Amino acid sequence: MHKLLRASLALALAAPFGALADTTPSEIESLRREIKTMRAKYEARLQTLEQRLKAAEAVRAETASTVRAAGGAVPGPTGASASTSAPAASPAPVASSAPPQSSPPPIAANPNAFNPALSLILSGNYTRTSQDPEKYAIAGFPLSGDAEVGPGSRGLSLAETEIGFAASIDPWLRGAAFVAVQPDDSVSVEEAWVQTTALGRGFSLKAGRFFSGIGYLNLRHAHTWDFVDNPLAYQALLGGQYGDDGLQLTWVAPTDLLVELGAEIGRGRGFPGGGDTSRNGAGMRALSAHAGGDVGVSHSWRAGLSMLEAKANGQELVATDTAGATMAHDFSGNTRVWIADAVWKWAPNGNATRTSFTLQGEYLRSTRRGELVYDVGGVDSAGALRAVQSGWYLQGVYQFMPRWRLGLRTERLDSGTPDYGPDSSSLAASLGATGYRPHRNTLMVDFNPSEFSRVRLQFARDRAREGIADNQIFLQYQMSLGAHGAHGY
């Protein structure tokens, strides 16, 4: 309506202006062009409306006729004639009988019609910590440089910006890519995979870079987490989140109870794998089994057991001793991580719009076997290593009213007693192993104005470092633009 008004105003003004001698020809020309484009726009819009009207009329007419004929549109009303004609002719008549009823939108030769669904996640934080995040470490857990550990940088900062693309490739495959732009302007490919859609019988095969299907949280992107950060157990034992380049085969059993089995092989490019990954074979293997179902209409659950095995060859690790000094190690060997996960959700009558509650917990246990080149007093020496480390978290998130959620998480790590071979006890002491158990408690509250936006306040008391309590406050926003993503359980 506004545009029409503007157009008529422009017309009314343009007429007297034309008579004015001092109006430049270019102005008139531009006005003319503007009017022309406006007219074109309105004609196009009128045409679409007309088409829509026609489609609607066609459908109305068709139903009226089918109703009058009482089944005229569907093959033979008598069983005998239908059963003889149906098998031979069934696909064709149906294919032709369905489309005329739908009103195909007039997308005439739009080259963008097949563009992938595009989504964009915008996120930013304000972080306040009582300890210097630069010196963050998890006592007893030597970590590789690429591990995502700690509260991030202090003050106001942009968080990860994630761009996602997803579309069907052809009738048999679909593909997706998620590219993360870090606040330091570096770009990384978080996921980029193709997946079969036509294998059937519950099988899907995925190839490319993807988050492993182990555990519960591992495959979830940061913007779907219930807290600002990942649990300590994920940070210490999986380097944050385990993603790899490889293949994944999943199978959903034909049962009423959900049973999902997964097998993966990969390059082993990130912690607990890593280092030199140049090999012909696989550097990572993973197996996972999950089951899930409903209990009544208000409760649902999912639980599983997964195992990840990764090879490391010359993996550089940074350990921090009790004094806060860092030491560089070099690990070569195998790491096996077992994960037990369980989640239980409640929503009255299955309607989570008003109130809901989620209880979730995971237990991770990692066994590292291999050779460690360690640096004690600036001298490299090599020795065998066998270390069993574990950690767990338990969290509850309660939506107490529409749009508001409250969450509590508690977690603990156990660095175990690493076995360094014959001189184990003296080495352990000089490597800073004290048997300290890092732990953390976290409280968060978030407000979700819509399905597409979230603002979160989180407070954590982090005791990952021995004898030091780090009070962390986060204020975070997460926004989702573009394609409406479907959320996993």
Next chain:
Amino acid sequence: MKRKTLFVLVAALLALLAPAAQAALRVFACEPEWGALAQELGGDLLEVSVATTALQDPHRIQARPSLIARARNADLVVCTGAELEIGWLPMLLQQSGNAKVQPGQPGNFAAADFVPKLDIPDRPDRSQGDVHAAGNPHIQTDPRNIAQVAVALAARLQQIDPANAGRYAQRATDFAQRWQQAIARWSAQAAPLQGVPVVSQHKAFVYLYDWLGLREVAVLEPKPGVEPTVSHLQSVLASLKATPARMVLYAAYQDPRPSEWLSGHAGIAMVKLPFTLGGTEGAKDLFGLFDDTVARLLAAAGASR
């Protein structure tokens, strides 16, 4: 090696546990109305499972494990489409590993593809709330839409299960007759509702209004999918002074409080509509759904006269 054997054993065990291949066509319906319609058209040829209830918000369903398992085993998925299930159905289909029900396959049926849609936004933008680019998806509130979907769904059933095409056709004819008679009856009963001004809590009933000639004068949600705020309710109340309404309508799955507030302050009737099967006591089947909807509207119109 051992682990592999174990894996194979577990898989074999699960395959044994699986329900023996059934003759019945397995239909996964996203909403109760489509489950009921499939049942009308397929009878005992179908084994219908419904993903949601009338007390759940069909926009916001979690992709629960049980739903993935059911999508895995379905021969046909019958949903509303028009982006109503966009937050959960794609996830179910992706995780199901079921090739038959992927979008574009005959086993994937979206009812909204077969009816002309209302409320198609000129320029979809989320500043307008949870709008659907394809138009308003709540098509089941108009029985004439159900009739159209029935024709298309019967055709689809015949395509997927050609061996029983004759029986589907027969049932479709029978249903169409009974449905047309029922529509005529409801339309006659609802004649007094023509032009009655109403307020809706969510823009959930445009097709119902289109059918019965009810006039929507205000909506309690400031934008589709956005919870009513006190200030917006006040402004609706104020607007009713100039354009009075006779009743405020809400769907069974919605929080009744905003409607209660308006009903109390404006002194107009409040009507809980079943919206789908099971939303109210009376809405036991497709016919009951509209019997009860019309009865409730008439009762409210009569009371406020």
